[in-house]
Amino acid sequence: MAEQKRDYYEVLGVSRDADAETIKKAFRTLAKKYHPDMNPGDKDAEAKFKEVNEAYAVLSDPEKRRKYDQFGQAAFDGGAGGGGFYEGNAADFGDIFGDLFGNEGGIFGDFFGGGRRQSAQSANAPQRGANITAPVNLTFEEAVFGCEKEVTVDYHETCTACHGTGAKNGTSQVTCPTCNGKGRIVQMSRGVFGTMQNIQTCPNCHGTGKIIKERCPNCSGTGYIRTRKKLKVTIPAGVDNGIAIRNAGGGEPGLNGGPRGDLLVECRVAPHPIFKRQDTNIYSSVAIPFTTAALGGTVKIKTLDGDIDYDVKAGTQTDTRIQFRGRGVPSMRYKGVRGDHFVNLVVEVPKKLTKEQKEALQKFADTMNGTGAPRKKRLFQ
Ligand SMILES: [Zn+2]
Ligand SMILES: [Zn+2]
Structure with a gap:
């Protein structure tokens, strides 16, 4: 209908x-x-x-x-x-x-x-297990291109001997005698203002209303075994420092038949000696000799995909920015899309010159007619 x-x-x-x-x-x-x-x-x-x-x-x-x-x-x-x-x-x-x-x-x-929900009823209700956070260390390149990594995770596994009940094999849980299965106890106290009623969570069964008569020797009655596991996780291309990858159901087991929590793999990305990253873009600086800047020539530029022979134009100024489209970090949001790589060309002036180099440069300066290098010598001759 x-x-x-x-x-x-x-x-x-x-x-x-x-x-x-x-x-x-x-x-x-x-x-x-x-x-x-x-x-x-x-x-x-x-x-x-x-x-x-x-x-x-x-x-x-x-x-x-x-x-x-x-x-x-x-x-x-x-x-x-x-x-x-x-x-x-x-x-x-x-x-x-x-x-x-x-x-x-x-x-x-x-x-x-707080405690109001701690009734006998809710203590027995299915509860989702807690999430576990496990860090994973990645190199800059591993984060950029993705990888398979092994992470060590400490968590509680349901005890196989007692199937999580905590009771010794063959025995079962029994009604808590302290609270008669209610999970709460009522205490009466007589004071100057008359009789007071005080309701408390049962300390014997912690509100569950049931206790274990004989504890499971395998897990000491907790129902869980602490386990350390090495897990293989797939790190997708493009993750950045601080990003957590959710592995649904990889967390702590739930209570009373509730689902497991999630495993959150937290990416810790090491910095790169040359590249700086901002979202999907890469930034780097490359020093070029001043002669190459003036005359033009080829320089090697490191990118994520290997070295590129780049032709520097004659007359290139310092802080010239060049852009390599699609040479940046793969986008996590848009499949197949990569950011750009921006390179800052820094013109490097030599700090030490040989006698011959000085003379050659002075000759060059002399040709500049006052538009280039200073001509101190001339001024004082
Ligand atoms: Zn057990
Ligand atoms: Zn009790």
């Missing part, structure tokens, strides 16, 4: 020319307002929450937004019906939620301050 859907812009309460930031803001506000956790059992809020998410999934994606602007709802009604759109975009959806409900900066952080 095709039901008439509200306009996505109307759903989020933004104008049709709203920028990405405005859309995100509107979404956060509404998602907070209609979130099922905030409106338990409210079917209307639940429907609104779905609607808001759907609108955001489209309007936050430039490509989908463009299609929506052009064709309206029809752009997404291809065969699968209303629900198809949702499922087809599970990845996007995960991103939105990761963003919203992640540990840092999640919008619910304000509502459920």
Whole structure:
């Protein structure tokens, strides 16, 4: 049954020319307002929450937004019906939620301050594993052209002996006797103001409601084994210092069946003795003898692709900039596109001259008629 859907812009309460930031803001506000956790059992809020998410999934994606602007709802009604759109975009959806409900900066952080979410229920809920950051050292050229690298990663692997339960083979987890499986304990204390009720996370089971009777000897009951692994990672051409390459699912294992976190390979690029890099462009300086600058000639210029014999024109001035198109760094964004290499030609004047060279140069100076080198000797003769 095709039901008439509200306009996505109307759903989020933004104008049709709203920028990405405005859309995100509107979404956060509404998602907070209609979130099922905030409106338990409210079917209307639940429907609104779905609607808001759907609108955001489209309007936050430039490509989908463009299609929506052009064709309206029809752009997404291809065969699968209303629900198809949702499922087809599970990845996007995960991103939105990761963003919203992640540990840092999640919008619910304000509502459920600290320990409040530490109920017995949430402690057993699936949790995504933590990300692992592993640095990788690259030479300038390796970063420019890409390479295969081995990185050493320390992480926790699920214990194979107990499959992560932490319980000794053949035994199982039992209900925590301290809290009777509630994960919390209520303490009554009598003070000057009467009886006080104090609710605490159970110290015995740390809120899970379950304890291990006999610990797994393989992992000492933690359920995890600390592992060091060497992993081969592909460094794409064009990475720069500080860029992290995401290896989805390469992080710490999740809790209670949650997915693994990601491995972030952080690129540390060594500086080059000659080349300076800015985005995809390369800059370098090449010294040329003043005679070559005056008379013209060939100089060798180092580029990322090897030496180039460059013809210096007669009468070249110092700080002349030449440009080698497409000899820079490959773009990470546009495949097959490379930046440029800019070379600064610096005319070098000799610091020491032999007697013959001095005489030859003086002869040259004499021909300049006062337009070239100073003629001190003449002045004082
Ligand atoms: Zn174990
Ligand atoms: Zn307990």
